[in-house]
Amino acid sequence: MRLRRHTREEEEDGDTGIDLAPMLDFVLNLLIFFIITAVFVKETGITLSRPAPSNQEQQKKPDEKGTLFVAVHGDGTISIDKRIIDPGAVRANVERFHAEKPEGPVVVVANVKSPTGVVVKVMDQVRLGGVYNVSIAPSSSGE
Template identity: 40%
Template sequence: MRLGRRHSKNEEAQIDLTSMLDIVFIMLIFFIVTSSFVRESGVEVNRPQASNVVSQKDAGIFVAITSANDIFIDKRVVDVERVQATLEHLLLEQPDASLVIQADEHAYNGTVVKVMDAAKGAGVKNIALAAEKR
């Protein structure tokens, strides 16, 4: 007498996907952990292009200046007279924070200079201008 499993004709072969899902999740975790996230100001600005660009790491405060010369600090519109007070308040939370100014290529230089002057008056030690690499 023959003992064994009986296979019906309607039974189909199945592929076990458990190990493949494990590998996919491990790869997903690896890519999330190893990826670097770039923090942006949150305002659409056409930055000018420069051939000599240096990467700025660990920027704490972002200031965006639009083509209409509107000033945004951490995604909030700030009047030019309130820039220094706003930066002083942010420096209380992050005393060693550096400042990155993302000015639109059509923004007035005077607005950029006023923001830089207010930043120095607020006590910001490091100021950088953001540009796109050519």
């Protein structure tokens, strides 16, 4: 058996460092994974943009007798025919209105400062009351 002598040149050319190629492959794969999964993530929710208050006069006409107006005030209170009602009573009022006028629409008059959650709950109660012809009208007054 012959002993092999290592020279300085062989030691410098040998595997004395860390091979970075596998680490770079791993990082590239992670980057590709996160890019692909980020594209498919969809946010749930709705985008709500309320119309300008100037459109209220066009939608809320005083001569419309077959329309039920449900007002949502800035502090979150709800009123029908200028009577403050409980959020749970919206459905009963809408059902009574729907029994009298089956084709009558319901207009939810929402104040600009009213909480969006309350407006959505009122619209859900109107739909549960059997009326599917629901419109939203803005109101900037303290109605």
